[in-house]
Amino acid sequence: MKDLYQRKINYMRISVTDLCNLRCQYCMPEAGIADKKHHKEILSFEEMAEIVKAAAKIGVNKIRITGGEPLVRKGIVNFISTISQIDGINDIAITTNGLLLKEMAKDLKEAGLKRLNISIDTLKPDRFKEITRGGDLSRVLDGIQEALRLQMKPIKLNAVVIGGFNEDEIQDLVRLTMADDIDVRFIELMPIGEASNWAKERFISNEEIKNRIGDMMALEGDPSSPAKYYRLPRAKGRVGFINPISSHFCESCNRIRLTSDGKLKPCLHSNQEVDIMDIVRRNPSELQQVLERAILLKPEKHYLYTTQHEIGHRNMSEIGG
Numbered sequence: 135m136k137d138l139y140q141r142k143i144n145y146m147r148i149s150v151t152d153l154c155n156l157r158c159q160y161c162m163p164e165a166g167i168a169d170k171k172h173h174k175e176i177l178s179f180e181e182m183a184e185i186v187k188a189a190a191k192i193g194v195n196k197i198r199i200t201g202g203e204p205l206v207r208k209g210i211v212n213f214i215s216t217i218s219q220i221d222g223i224n225d226i227a228i229t230t231n232g233l234l235l236k237e238m239a240k241d242l243k244e245a246g247l248k249r250l251n252i253s254i255d256t257l258k259p260d261r262f263k264e265i266t267r268g269g270d271l272s273r274v275l276d277g278i279q280e281a282l283r284l285q286m287k288p289i290k291l292n293a294v295v296i297g298g299f300n301e302d303e304i305q306d307l308v309r310l311t312m313a314d315d316i317d318v319r320f321i322e323l324m325p326i327g328e329a330s331n332w333a334k335e336r337f338i339s340n341e342e343i344k345n346r347i348g349d350m351m352a353l354e355g356d357p358s359s360p361a362k363y364y365r366l367p368r369a370k371g372r373v374g375f376i377n378p379i380s381s382h383f384c385e386s387c388n389r390i391r392l393t394s395d396g397k398l399k400p401c402l403h404s405n406q407e408v409d410i411m412d413i414v415r416r417n418p419s420e421l422q423q424v425l426e427r428a429i430l431l432k433p434e435k436h437y438l439y440t441t442q443h444e445i446g447h448r449n450m451s452e453i454g455g
Contacts, residue, residue, distance in 0.1 A: 183216050191422055197226050261303075401432060
């Protein structure tokens with residue numbers, strides 16, 4: 135299905151939980167989610183699967199599982215197995231902080247997981263503990279190695295460069311692409327939730343990061359991908375740049391988001407949401423119609439750092455990024 139701006143919407147991101155086993159400073163409050171939801175206030179995996187079935191009928195073929203931290207939700211492996219068997223769904227990915235990956239990677243792959251994104255902003259244990267408020271970097275690195283051993287490709291490492299914190303590690307992160315078939319992707323800091331009040335002060339554009347890296351060869355890629363890819367000389371992996379602020383990719387946005395509490399978000403950077411929870415519970419025959427309506431509500435572009443932008447009322451952990 136196409137939206138009003140003739141963008142083909144074939145990608146759904148599903149936040150299966152707003153809970154997480156880390157407390158990253160730009161993502162979640164230090165105390166965690168203050169208003170924890172009762173289990174009846176979040177979609178069950180069975181309900182999410184019904185929504186995916188309806189989405190597949192209107193052309194969605196790619197699913198990304200997000201959170202919070204998706205691996206903390208009990209039953210996640212079975213959920214991936216279920217949606218991997220839905221007609222039309224041919225690509226299932228997950229975004230994770232990697233803490234539980236070493237123990238779960240084999241089961242995830244066997245369930246049908248195709249691709250893996252791991253969030254990692256620093257390679258220094260002390261800094262990792264600081265930015266995540268207590269995380270153990272060694273567990274994430276062990277998870278990456280297990281994914282490499284299982285040949286779960288592509289493995290993409292997502293890093294947010296924060297001024298005054300980890301900007302001196304740009305070269306160290308990029309060097310990870312030399313020996314292994316790993317993509318390291320730099321994502322510009324976005325003014326959402328916890329980061330909304332300090333993103334502007336600590337923002338470093340990807341253009342500046344690219345200049346610091348130096349000699350790289352530009353690569354052709356999927357036009358619907360938010361990342362623009364490059365390769366260092368003799369490197370096995372790639373370096374990617376996702377520029378939601380300095381050079382947005384709205385004109386090729388092909389996605390819609392489903393939150394764990396049953397809201398469809400046509401745009402990540404908008405407060406506009408469509409409630410689908412009552413539909414899946416009371417009138418599941420109308421799911422396709424509601425999905426179509428949400429797609430037609432997609433705005434032409436976001437308005438971050440403009441007078442038209444409304445500060446988001448949800449943290450990144452609640453909407454899946």
